[in-house]
Amino acid sequence: MSENTQPEQNQPLTGAPSPEELEAAQAANEFDALTQAQAELVTLQAKNTELADSYLRAKAETENARRRADDEIAKARKFALESFAESLLPVVDSLEAGLAHKDATPEQIREGADATLKQLKTTLERNKIVEINPASGSRFDPHQHQAISMVPAEQEANTVVSVLQKGYLISDRVLRPALVTVTAPK
Structure with a gap:
């Protein structure tokens, strides 16, 4: 065979990359990656930095909102008590005025006490404090009444016979249950 017809062993085929070119291409790919x-x-x-910053801001905002809410609750309590106390001042004034009259007759004292009691009840109602005063014969309610004793009576069992002390509600919550006697089961 002639020398020209046979390809040399060290020369690559046309179109096929040499090992150096493959290595360079692989290095370039690795560099790109x-x-x-x-x-x-x-x-x-x-x-990550942006999210961490957002998290810290949100956390701070939440703490500030909680602090503001706590402050608002404290103010609401303070001013609610202040409002209630302010509404009681006319009652105090009436009592003091009644006590200032040294020569009042028993009828005048009674009238003054009735007027002052009415004024006090109005003040309590305005502040959502309502009496619990069950009528005789009404059903015993353990949520609003406290049975002091059971007595035999001609009424249905577990009904109120008498009220020993009125109870009070504030906004549908029992401040003090009414002390009652109830009928004993027959």
Whole structure:
């Protein structure tokens, strides 16, 4: 065979990359992948920093909102008590005025006491404090009444016979249950 017809062993075929070219291409791909990974890492670190900052801001905002709510509750309690106390002042004034009359007759004292009691009850109602005063024969309610004793009576069992002390509700919550006697079962 002639020398020209046979390809040399060391020369690559046309179109096929040499090992050096393959190695260079692989290194370039690895470099591109590394560069891309580094860019992605920088992006993720920036996103992480942004999210951490957002978290801290949200946490601070939540704490501030909680603090403001606590302050509002404290103010509401303070002013609610202040309003109630202010509404009691006319009752105090009436009692003091009644006591200032040294030569009042028993009828005048009674009239003054009745007027002052009416004024006090109006003040309590205005502040959503309502009497619990069950009528005789009404059903015993353990949520609003406290049975002091059971007595035999001609009424249905577990009904109120008499009220020993009125109870009071504030906004549908029992401040003090009414002390009652109830009928004993037959």
